[in-house]
Amino acid sequence: MKLNIALLAGDGIGPEVIDQAVKVSNAVAAKFGHEIAWTSGLTGAAAIDAVGEPYPDATHEICMAADAVLFGAIGHPRFDNDPTAKVRPEQGLLKMRKALGLYANVRPTFTFPSLIDNSPLKRERIEGTDLIILRELTGGIYFGERGRRDDGDTAYDTCTYTKEEVTRLAKLGFELAMTRGKKLCCVDKANVLETSRLWRQTVQAMEKDYPEVTVSYEFVDAVAMRLVQWPNSYDVLITENLFGDILTDEASVISGSMGLMPSASKGIHTSLYEPIHGSYPQAAGKDIANPLATVLSAAMMFEDAFGLTAEAAAIRDVVNKSLAEGVVTEDLAGKNKAYKTSEVGDWLAANV
Amino acid sequence: MKLNIALLAGDGIGPEVIDQAVKVSNAVAAKFGHEIAWTSGLTGAAAIDAVGEPYPDATHEICMAADAVLFGAIGHPRFDNDPTAKVRPEQGLLKMRKALGLYANVRPTFTFPSLIDNSPLKRERIEGTDLIILRELTGGIYFGERGRRDDGDTAYDTCTYTKEEVTRLAKLGFELAMTRGKKLCCVDKANVLETSRLWRQTVQAMEKDYPEVTVSYEFVDAVAMRLVQWPNSYDVLITENLFGDILTDEASVISGSMGLMPSASKGIHTSLYEPIHGSYPQAAGKDIANPLATVLSAAMMFEDAFGLTAEAAAIRDVVNKSLAEGVVTEDLAGKNKAYKTSEVGDWLAANV
Ligand SMILES: CC(C)[C@H](C(=O)O)[C@@H](O)C(=O)O
């Protein structure tokens, strides 16, 4: 099979971790007789520096022409304390999501037995956790009308959802639940918000099409609690953009393996795969960043975008092997030898 | 001193826990030579049953005439699965907040050494946690324009904030920080929302008036993570209504003492004190609910609404004593003897 993949390395540690995912993907492709054509595009602060905008048209064309996009991380500290900056790396992210129609962010939270003690939660709370949050990514208050009135003294943001947007996301949620524990939790704030009432009503109407799926409806504040109390009681959660932003990040820290969590963003035109961690600028260029989340994102890509499940399994297996044998970067090494980012990538590619 | 207190017991376990707070308050008042006049009002499902609305005018008048309001809990399961119900207990809550101008919800999260092992978090993560979240309570998306378009297929909600609303809340935050660890964290989503940019800009302009306070600005998604990772790194957090709803609930479960956490809502007309737990309908009428959060809310009331700090300290001391001597309800008793709600109240009143 010929795989056309767009490669957006981005900022900070992005390029370093992406490099390892490329090595491992190429090794898997060679092993299974596929050929990968990688095409790189600029994004984030790197793109602002080069061409003045964080998601240039040229990058968009590369993504549109690809079968899948592998993404590193974006963001640079020089934008953090400058609220006046006209162009910001995050704008590129939002523009890209909209332009590629990346309507569903798929965020698994699971545990690695060997890393479970890194969790801030007690072992008995986190053990067995295997949940997926599906976050709507191209609607809601992120993309509604916003502005100022009264000489700037009043600000407003608008949250809008259509039945179609909710249906599209919920469908994915029901289908995903069918392949797993058959439990779906719709997270909303239907006791206050009209958009939440539309969500709830739309999902309720879909229940009859998936009689095997047990559906629950929970308020976002209650979910923020239960994710810390009993994360292993969840299977698939679906939610709107802003709630998803908060809950996926909350969920990410409970596993004890935040540096290892991959994600996918399902698109109308193409889908994108990326580690959930950020650009971690302090570590950039030092060859110390943990590449496993990006490598596991590549595994998601093989499975999701190309239906290549054996290839995905091969990547996951070699990652587990590297953990078992202690071929890990300093964040996981404890008192043992810490490998460099590139050494971990080389080892994975050699052992896949 | 003569204290006029409105008493809104509400639904579920509300009346039972409120009873104990009344006993303890009366005992403290007797000891320190105060006189309390309690006036009861209907609220929640109880009020819907009696007069058809969850926050009747008569109740509002009682609150307006009082120096402080002591509140139990509201909510009844018969409304939970009925999205068509025209009148709901929560509407009473929102109406009351608006009518009394309860603009700031003060939500402390702290730990009791003897209960720390109840936390889902590991001891070393939670130990030393003592933070307060100030949630704006009468603005934002809770009270903005909302509705439907396109035959009901499109829904919208509007989030609005004025500089005045932000200033009022932030002022309380700065002042509170001055009495504590002198750290203030403004929680927003200024990389996306215009209202958040107004928040950030308004707080930034106030920094110069509180040179001793160290102010940080963090995105809500990052705070949702750090609250689980390093809750003891926070002092005072200020945030808008919806973010506050989510984060205060998330924070409440980390202490391991959710059943003990009190809260205050500062008002323009009067202030209200209530336990953070809900109406817990399954336990209603069984004399088993833990009354300590309501008793500690009464302590907050003595201190906050009347400046009676010695009285507040006396209540907190007797609560600590009950914990130390194991005079606790079944949720805290473990293998030891469980006391009834009313027995705990009697013991506290006798020992204060
Ligand atoms: C950078 C920011 C705009 C973005 C978001 O809020 O969507 C980020 O937090 C994320 O979750 O990918």
Ligand SMILES: CC(C)[C@H](C(=O)O)[C@@H](O)C(=O)O
């Ligand atoms: C019941 C609901 C409307 C309310 C809120 O969201 O404010 C509750 O969750 C709370 O936090 O007091």
